[in-house]
Amino acid sequence: MAQVKLPDGSTKEVANGTTVEELARQIGAGLARAAIAARIDEQLVDLSVPITADVSVQIITSKDKESLEIMRHSCAHVMAEAICSIWPETKLVYGPTVEDGFYYDVDLDEAIRPVDFELIEKKMTEIVKADSSFVRKEISREEALSKLSGDKYKTDNINRAEGDVISFYSHGDGFEDLCRGPHVPSTGKVGSFKIMSVAGAYWHGDPTQKMLQRVYGTSWSTKKELDEYLQILEEAKKRDHRVLGKQLDLFSFNEAGPGFAFMHSGGMIIWNSIVDFWRSVHNRYGYGEIKTPIILNEELWHKSGHWDNYKENMYFSEIDGVGYAIKPMNCPGGCLVYKFRQHSYREFPIRVAELGLVHRHEASGVMHGLFRVRQFTQDDAHIFCTPEQIESEIVGVIELTFEIYRAFGFEDFHIELSTKPEKHIGSDEMWDTATNALKGALKRKEIDYQINEGDGAFYGPKIDFHIKDCLKRSWQLGTIQLDFSMPERFGLVYTDKDNTEKTPVMIHRAVLGSFERFIGIIIEHYGGSMPLWLAPEQVRVLPISEKSSEYAEVVENRLKDAGLRCSVDLSNEKIGAKIAKAHGEKLPYMLVIGPKEAETNAVNVRIRGVQENKTVGIDEFLESAKCKVVDKEIDLSI
């Protein structure tokens, strides 16, 4: 007999060798029906596992979050069988679960196309209907290796697996796959699924290896959950900044310059509003602002180390027979400005910001709307200071960064610290000092962070800031990078207290990262419905008919005098159509006016997304709107 401890604290005695499934049945028929897998002493196992000692057991049902992963993994096996039955020459590689679903990498010369998904799903449905059991078989590592000796992918998987026992799972007639498990008891329990997409993926993520086909699928406990998930995907699609940018006439791309964004006047209003805010904050934090040239002599880039470490991403040109480079970063230019005159320790720290336009030749396949472009504006800054000042300067940058993020409603951030990469300049000692300074500042601000070993820039370690948008998607924005080597390379010095020349420390930092990308992020974050202070057009006056054109002009002038961005819709349309059009353009405020309003110097205010409307005096509206702009308020209600 074995003593089984259950999650509610109770114990149950069962015969030695009782399977978990039998245990579930003894507890209750409902539980047995709902059971997907189990956890024995912290380890996830199949229901068919026998209990042979005193253990604690938790039966996992679809209510537990672990079940979804198990289900999806099983679903991946079902998909693998379906693919193998359609294309018998398929070699299976690896099929894990991912967030929201699973994929299976397969080696198959014939391309699987989206039109084939239906066929795969049909085959899967047959396998699910058969409801055949998942059967686990364990053999020794040696046996497994000889069994699969002809299969380089599975042999590789065995070599990567831990332990001496290698397990296989089979279901139905003949389908078997190397797998750690656990699995749902039978193919009928893989949930509601859908094949999502297919794309190429290198074996082991290594570009020198064969390109495999990665088939993505998703599965959920119920059809309803699957439909909800597909619905959310639809919603995210509507928020796509590439779609909204086109629809709202904010920016565009053209074949004439792949990866180079064209900012339209609407997009530039958003841009300039952010710049105004950004400048005011930087001014308050003691930054000066400079602007350095986009094209600089190639020699400079040899000196900075970019030629050796970043050449493949740079654009080059020639002027009067002399080599020039288009800047991919602003720091060398910043160093030249520093060098323009002498500096004393008394001036330190010197904080110099630059909205620098940089060009980087990104691989053609990685471009993505405003998120990944070949030309972008960094909200860069370089701080020159003494080693003693590093920590407090970093603390200052962190405070400034958080203040800016909060203005856009980003409250959920996390920080990552990246250390020395393989390709780097500077001594190990330098790297240690720099890395410790960053850690010190984070400790002082009591900020938790994650460490990414080997992920730093070639000239120094860095801290990266990540934010989460309203759809809980994470984005990297700001970065702080310590640099002890660039000042040395450029021969930057300052005169210290003891009247000797010393090399300053240089801190590179960006808060928003790239203006282009940040604008893309906030478009998605706000779903195109920009807060008043960022909205390209803030108010539109909608006269009921031509008879009110004159009063519309009066209202428009009042709005313009108050500094609000506005227009009047004088089109020959009924009021309903004008409202619908303004809503489509995501106008924050619509002021409906007719003879009634004209009589009392009033406006009837309609707010974006709100059905009810309210008549107020012009002055009252202006006062409220002006305050909302100044306070960067998101709520539009008056």
Next chain:
RNA sequence: GCUGCUGUAGCUCAGCUGGUAGAGCGCGUCCUUGGUAAGGACGAGGUUAUGGGUCCGAGUCCCAUCAGCAGCUCCA
């Protein structure tokens, strides 16, 4: 850069196995002068991404180039 898919009117898309382009929205003109999420009529718009090829004939089939999309690798 790699793999796969896509490219038709300003936008979103239709166009079956090859037989000389179509809708809705938008745009223009006119009618209508209206009270809160799209009134009506008429009309203008396309070397079907580009360049080759097969064919009596190509939006449709084949090849190349360019661009976009989904991923992979890389990255702000």
